[in-house]
Amino acid sequence: MDDRKLVFFTSIEDQGGVIVKETPKFDLDLYIQNYKGRTRFERLFHIGRSSVPLCVDALKAAVQEAKAGKDILRYQMAVNSLFQAARNEPEALLDKAWLDAKAKENRETTLHLQAELQGYKNNLIKESIRMGNEDLGKHFEAIGDVEAAMDSYWKMRPDVSSTEQLVDIGKLLVRVAIERHDWKSVANHLSKHVNSANDSDPKAKALKTYARIANGIAALGQERYKEAAFSFVEANSDVSPEVYNQIASPNDVAIYGGLLALATMDRHELQAHLLDNDSFREFLQREPHIRRAITQFVNGRYAACIEILESYRPDYLLDIYLQKHVPKLYADIRTKSIVQYLKPFSCVRLDTMQKAFNGPGPSIEDELFTMIKDGKLNARIDAINKSVMPLSTDSRQQMQSYALHTFEDYEKQALDRIRRMNIMAADLEVKGTRKPGSMNDIPMGMAMEGAGDLA
Template sequence: MSEAPKQTKKPVDDGNFDKEVISKWPDLELAQTRFMINHPEVNANVKEAKLTKLQEAIKENDMAPFYELVCAEFKIAADATQLSAMKAANAKRIAEITAEVEDAEKNLGESEVRQGLLRKFEYYCQIGDKENAQKAYTATYEKTVGMGYRIDLVFAMIRVGLFFLDHHLINKYITKAKDLMEQGGDWERKNRLRSYEALYRMSVRDFAGAADLFLEAVPTFGSYELMTYENLILYTVITTTFALDRPDLRTKVIRCNEVQEQLTGGGLNGTLIPVREYLESYYECHYDRFFIQLAALESERFKFDRYLSPHFNYYSRGMRQRAYEQFLTPYKTVRIDMMAKDFGVSRAFIDRELHRLIATGQLQCRIDAVNGVIEVNHRDSKNHLYKAVIKDGDILLNRIQKLARVINA
């Protein structure tokens, strides 16, 4: 008697097998190029070269919606012939994909329908059509069953938000990605989410939140669709020097093998050498070198980075304040001219900076202009905590009394 053939169980497609389902569109390098063309301090010849590069990419990928956007933004006349040809190519490709989806709905299965919808979504991302990309995302997401595939879709929408720096869109889909991760995201995608969220937090000036996430992303980084590994190291150093105190900076950055390996190597074409010197001069208290490196990074990197550019003044002020605090902490009194010499600046500059920080309560010291010294008021942490508890207790008692009056009324 012959045995019945064994039935093999068909594996369930949960979306965790294929890590490259979503393409790398939209291309964030094009967004950086667009930013540089708009920047008022970029040399005219450099702008012209970047505009040519951007137009070539637009033409190559038939990016008609994005072409109309940048022409209006740069106040340049659109090439009517090129725009018409790109729109025709867009319409043709969308019609082809729509026909494939309709055929799949009639003759094939749900998986083929989802793949067709995914191609349409990717195409809208490729041509820079944000509105239609959001509509296509919704249709694709509804047809997607696997958790991994759904998370990849959400990542793509975060990239759309980053491409246009639409913070509402980015925040919405980061929240969505976190919810999906709690339902069953895999390890690799959780690591990728850290990079996405870190970049977003840095772009909205949450340097402390970004620093923690960048540090977690460094050992297992894989989100090359967002940034290069060198840029990850740059952002990690920039945010951690701003957010961490000295013990944490030593433990998490100075002694981090992955960070130090990149900084020691200097990066491609030496791009990380200034970053290494910036970190070392700050940590080793070489304040004159630190000011030079901070100014160099500000003028050469921060201003021309689309994520950091809106915040470079805020960052520079914050880092100068941290350097002053670090310098003043060991002293009870220090001469103003000695401090100015250590920082490599004029006495008038230090005097002006300290007046601003003391007036706003950011530095706990006072200036004795007659004797030319700074008197440091070291905060008693226990006394400060005691006063904070008393203050918070008074606020709580007042609220309880108000609540009691409402209840008894």
């Protein structure tokens, strides 16, 4: 790393950014082709400020992406970052002529669309007002004014005339909320707009998949990992990526769903919801290493699963949604693996476990001690013999407790049935409430007293 790059990344690291020094396994050009819309710039810019090997290429691509659009601020941000990292690149020089021309064009377009909308309002044409607000909102979104864009999209709601139009508004609001990382708003817009679509609608399958992927991203952002896992796993692979490629790609669905499932689901759930799920298996074919990791975990080869995931850690640290969750997800997967590994044994030597789970971080003994202390592992460490002994519960006591509980439950049910049979034989009726003024009703107390005598 040259001195200029070193200063650039040191500054980012001081601000709390994550720096990835390893070269990722994906090809940048092929990776970015999976996306459309404003997320392309976001991902390129994020990679450029996180990956040391891809820094210059990603930032140059971000400059070109910004220049192909209307967002002046994004263009300035990309040029400024590239200038700090590699000032000798041609793209690192600010194109002031383009800036001035684009700023003027944006102002003129804004005034034109606002004048058009005002004309529609004066003529009280509802459909034209709705479309005018949509055009203005998309323009604001394109130039980077997401607050104004969301305001314009909200103003479309009073003028909708069909469920399809309401769903379209919801997708626009969801897209802007995801860009703002406003995860609560994403869930609200999905429940109010997108999920209101009729199941008989031919587009229902596509809308449900869009909603599940958007909800998965929002749940991931709020660290509701199991909910996010099920959202991604339930996405339909038959739906064209064009439906959701402004927020994610099919590869993302496989990676997000696979990692989150490994961190939150047990082996039986992984088998049922991922490996035996025909639809999600289609997603996994795009990321075969994720499928291999899941298969290894289900088959009890936990060290192999962790090894696969560790080799792809740099890739996941460059994802705009996964980056800050990777350490927690990897730690949860490792903890689950260790717990599952110990289950069949009464005693395991520490050096054997160290060899099986040879990963980064503290020694296996310190890791096991922390897990026991946090209540994640029910075991005891023998420091003298250098071994760990899982503590199993008394199965005999459990069976006795279960049998006693079953007997008490059966006795209660039998008495209730005998009492009911006696009440019916005596031609009595028990009611929950007594209707005032009714001469034919038998008071509940009398009925129960008679039933007690019969019993």
